[in-house]
Amino acid sequence: MSQHHAPRQYLNWLASLGLLLLLGLGVELLLQQYGLRQQQAEQQRLLAHANEVRAVLLGELNATLHLATGLASYIPARQGRIDTAELEPWLQGLFQQGRYIRNIGLAPDNRIDFLYPLSGNEAALGLYYPDLPKQWPTIQRIIASAQPRLDGPLQLVQGGRGLIYRVPVFLADQRYWGLISTVIDFDRLFAEVEAVARQRGLAIALLPLDAAQQLALTSTPDTELHLPVFLAGANWQLQARLLNPQPPLLRGLRLVGWGLALAVSALIGMALHSQQRKTSLLLALSQSQRDFLQAFELAPQGMALLDAQGRLLAVNQALCRLLQQSPTQLLQRSVMQLCVPAEREQLQVRLATLRFGHNDSWFLQLLDGQQQQIAVECSAAILGQLGSASEVRILHVQDMRERLRLQRLQSEFTASVSHELRTPLTAIAGALGLVNGGALGEVPAAMRELLQIAQANSQRLQELINDLLDMEKLLAGKMRFEAREQPLWSLLQEAVLHNQPYAAQHQVQLQLLGPPCQVAVTVDGQRLAQVLANLLSNAAKFSPPGSSVEVAAVVQGGHVRVSVRDQGPGIGENFRARIFSKFTQADASDCRQKGGTGLGLAISKELIERMHGRIGFDSVEGQGSTFWFELPISVTKPQDAST
Template structure:
């Protein structure tokens, strides 16, 4: 340190720590120790200073000059140089820290503040820690000995983290959907206004409970299963629809999204949960399903009676009283058949969308099953003047499946193929198998389906254009029902890239369907 080194605070501390009054270090020893300490402090970029509170002068280490960007050749007043570069807003912090220490309210001077760089272009963060080592008879401090360190990187990281936390808090508080921090045990750590409004609890009430307590009993098992998958690292996040119970007993539906936050070393810290209120959507879905079910069931009986009567009329009066009546009967029958098919599709779709589609797996002769489906589809084939032929390598293929579901899917595929095929063309049903899969292909000679529509065609009520609905007499549910029927058996229904005219659908069934 600059000034009289034999009277520096570092030397004073070394003297205080001497092992014995009779074993005092020599001047040479003291010089070596001081040089070593000075080197260590400089390497750690820690500046050391002593401030004389009586004269206002100070002495500093070489590291201080380096920290302050003051060269060894410059003759500066250290205290003045330091003071003039303090940020105006931080001067009061430094004065308060000094006053608190001198008055005995603080054990030491400890303060963080901003200091302008020597070129005036930047502000650096510093930390000063200091204590007095000399006192007068009245107990007044005569000096301050301390360190000064550059903590700019650390402080900027803290400020960035604080800003990030404030942004997250602001985003969370103002988010239009329920957002919460949840502990690993399920305790609510923090919630926003939207979450409180959705659940019907105040933030304080939520903090005194956990998510398990307000989860509808039937939904808790699936929720906890997903949480365990998160903790085990099998998944990074999950989403599910679940029910919550409000204080008044009302059931609320929410779409829950959960992410597990981990520390840098991978240890789980807490969950971030978001819940979107889907109660009204669920109610509308329920009403829609109820409406469809009632309409379909109520209409099925009279439509079946009308179509049946028209069928009998054709049998009883094959030629009819006159040609006009005969044509009217045919028109009525076509309309009745179309309405009956639409009602059956609506009922099947109701089961698919409601998850009530039943599964009855049994070993079936696939060839016979396909043959029956082709026979049931003969009427629509005849109507569009199209034929169907099956291509196979063996006469019998025993396979475990649900015959009713497979028949349903095949008839929809055959019906579609007939509707979109040109007259006098042939629909091909190709059956192959290997040790793991059974493949059934239904290929037509129609205009085909563009590659960019291969997934859209499986969406309910989807039509490539409005004219398809009128000309081809469908409501757009057949492929949706077919895919769900095949998936129920653990298989898949897809459309193959044909590379030319025609559409080719592929049913793939595994050897051991999912139960």
């Protein structure tokens, strides 16, 4: 019997040994993968820290080069002459900002005859670049390319190592003047960068970059790499290695039992965790769907779910009440059938051009159960897949009838009040004008200032009422336009002439820049003059005294662009989006210095668009603004502006 048990025990032992070897192999594979991940993490840490050090080096160099570059515009501006008394305060300011600038040298005709500071750099004064055989070929290439270049590190004649940023200077007639050399104290700069590297556990070196290394990052051992550094024509490689690399995974004795227990428990744990996570996700998804359907059904505004063809998959109670139809009457119908025929194509295009992650909104006229039109605002977005339907869209419908009614009442009230105020204000302004003009005798000194303020405010109120009436007419479509073809240049000449007295009050000169633009446009001359008056008065009002406002016209394809450029403070970023809105001004405080109704640009935009043009502006804060509008050029041949 022992003879029968021996082979079975042998087979069991072999099976146990095989299972043990299999589990051990799995453990070894897991350990090997862990070691690889450790190695990759070490390399990523090395790469991340090396990139940080390189960024610090480039940041310091860029800041220094940026400060030194401004000097290159000084020499041509002075026709090549060097004014020491004028340069030294400026250079002193550069040195206070540039921590690593050792000196700046000016070398007309390639000989350094000016150094700042001179102290400590005397050995470089009078240096003639062609006498430097190691540097002169590089300098010749810089002059030939007319581009600045950073060279080094080089051993300096005044001691120490430095990086030299050479800028070739050419005068206005393109004659070569000489070089501006900014010497950067390489030893100090690199010591600072090394300190940063040591804080990150790196040892670094800056080496020349070989041609084979310019195309890709080259890594040597796991604890060392080379990063390319390119700046202003200089090509280096930053060598970085870890000072304290993580020790490799110790491969000591492994207890097979602990390994198997760890492997089995990890697999069981991952399986249980995966199952629990899947169950939690399903429960959360189910709860989310229930919450969505409840919010969908009880939402105060109309909502519907549509498929890719625009069929109604679900509607809520608010939409049914709005359309006065039951869900059974609406479901599976095309949403196109619910809007007026004239807008069905627009609705179809809107739904077809929806993009995932974007919400689009527009106005629409829907039809209720009695075929009555309902003004609504719609917005739609793509939800994704829902059940068997793909690319389900959710449509929001907001009833706009009450809002439109209130807007209409507001407009009617504004127009009525404006009309009622115009007549008494005209009489008040006229009476004040007669009194201030001396028609009733000389005004007492104690009353003169108060009467002048009253007259100015009454005139300002008249302008506001006129602008309000114009805006209401534009929005209601009641403003008459008598468009006819006429030369543009003569309209610009008249606008500059008629608005010059107002500009003179602000000590500003209006200038119409030539040459004359010989094109014709089809416009209402009076309305175009109103637009030009708004733009010119704004430009004059915000320009500093003694400056000029430039008006120009340029043909661009089938359009002509008219621009009004001022030298004012420019337009702030937070105001640009609202500049063509009603009752908006850049200075909206109660004590603003510039008057105005805040309607001029809004009216100008409406007028230009009614004449088939467009209006806009370009502005840099602190450097003035340019307002422009474009009009289509008439097809017929224009007449000469002088006729």
